[in-house]
Amino acid sequence: MERILIFSQQKLLITQISDAISKLEPESELLCFTDPIDSLSFTAESPSLSGAVIDIDSDACSSLRFLKVFHTLDSSLPVIFLSKSGKYAVESFQYGAVDYLNSPFSMQRLREALDKLKEKHTTKNIRRVYIKTFGSFEIFVGDTPISWKNSKTKELLAFLIDSRGAEVSSDAIKQTLWPDVDEKKASSNYHTTLHNLRKKLASNGLEHLLLGSRGSQRVDTSIFDCDLYDFERCAEDGSPAACRQAFSLYKGRYLENNAYPWSHFTKLRIDIQFEQLCHNV
Incomplete structure (x- = not known):
């Protein structure tokens, strides 16, 4: 079973993302956080995560602070970044991005992003040294x-x-x-x-x-x-x-x-x- 962390400081967006993923991946366990410290603490203590979806428009991501710490905790964890503004689109790929979604996103684009996340996680587990x-x-x-x-x-x-x-x-x-x-x-x-x-x-x-x-x-x-x-x-x-x-x-x-x-x-x-x-x- 896939275990996907979702982080956004907007509760409504968390609901939209989790509902959409649940329709596409009903067997996945979704771990939702609006508090950046809680999400980082959970990541530090949970090595079995399959991937993450991060709302890059969150205040915690300003100046890439959150992303830098998150990437330090697990540099090989595949991440899908989501944004309305399009900021940090280039920089995000330095922090484990497998895809960058513009919000609002279509189910087709989310499906493509989840497939990339799953492929990266599977490859990581097979060949991880x-x-x-x-x-x-x-x-x-x-x-x-x-x-x-x-x-x-x-x-x-x-x-x-x-x-x-x-x-x-x-x-x-x-x-x-x-x-x-x-x-x-x-x-x-x-x-x-x-x-x-x-x-x-x-x-x-x-x-x-x-x-x-x-x-x-x-x-x-x-x-x-x-x-x-x-x-x-x-x-x-x-x-x-x-x-x-x-x-x-x-x-x-x-x-x-x-x-x-x-x-x-x-x-x-x-x-x-x-x-x-x-x-x-």
């Missing part, structure tokens, strides 16, 4: 976790995720993952582990996740979501809704169940950020 770092390190393709036979292969990916897309030299990787092994053995271990990682990613359709050359490696952060990155972005945002979202992402300490010595400093920094969040939520 999500990397979890709080508690333990796991990588999901859709809802399926990748299994790992070799712990060092998994650790290499975790180390590159920790580097947040920055290039890491081969020497730095060898020194970090095999600190007590001589150079020749460390090089052999590194090349074998890198080969196994590429093979594992390719078998799961993720061959483009890892980028690099013989001298360095990095991950392409544009093709996956990660709780660490989302946590840090929300913590930096500092708004009440973003702080609540960051708080909800904290499912245990960073890499708590993985004995990776190199993760110590990130763990300490995240712990400090989490303590600060506890005072703001």
Whole structure:
């Protein structure tokens, strides 16, 4: 069942939108909000939303304030924007828009917009790559976790995720993952582990996740979501809704169940950020 959030500060428009969608999608659950804080709080706490319809003429959307925060909470959520004035028509596509409806809208145009929303949500669920770092390190393709036979292969990916897309030299990787092994053995271990990682990613359709050359490696952060990155972005945002979202992402300490010595400093920094969040939520 589709779960669609509807936001407008006009109760009459909320009724018109919800009635129209109910006729086209009678099985959908419609979650209607006129208060911007309530809608943001609900979005932060409800990861199962299928999409949203937002009245961009609402006062809360002035200067794109509401849209910026809403997009921070779930940057991959497909959104239909609605407007009488036509404002922010171009800018809206920076914030997850799959369609932009002029009000009043026809049922045919709404049908087209809902089809786009559904297609985007379905594609997102099928190919969504999500990397979890709080508690333990796991990588999901859709809802399926990748299994790992070799712990060092998994650790290499975790180390590159920790580097947040920055290039890491081969020497730095060898020194970090095999600190007590001589150079020749460390090089052999590194090349074998890198080969196994590429093979594992390719078998799961993720061959483009890892980028690099013989001298360095990095991950392409544009093709996956990660709780660490989302946590840090929300913590930096500092708004009440973003702080609540960051708080909800904290499912245990960073890499708590993985004995990776190199993760110590990130763990300490995240712990400090989490303590600060506890005072703001």
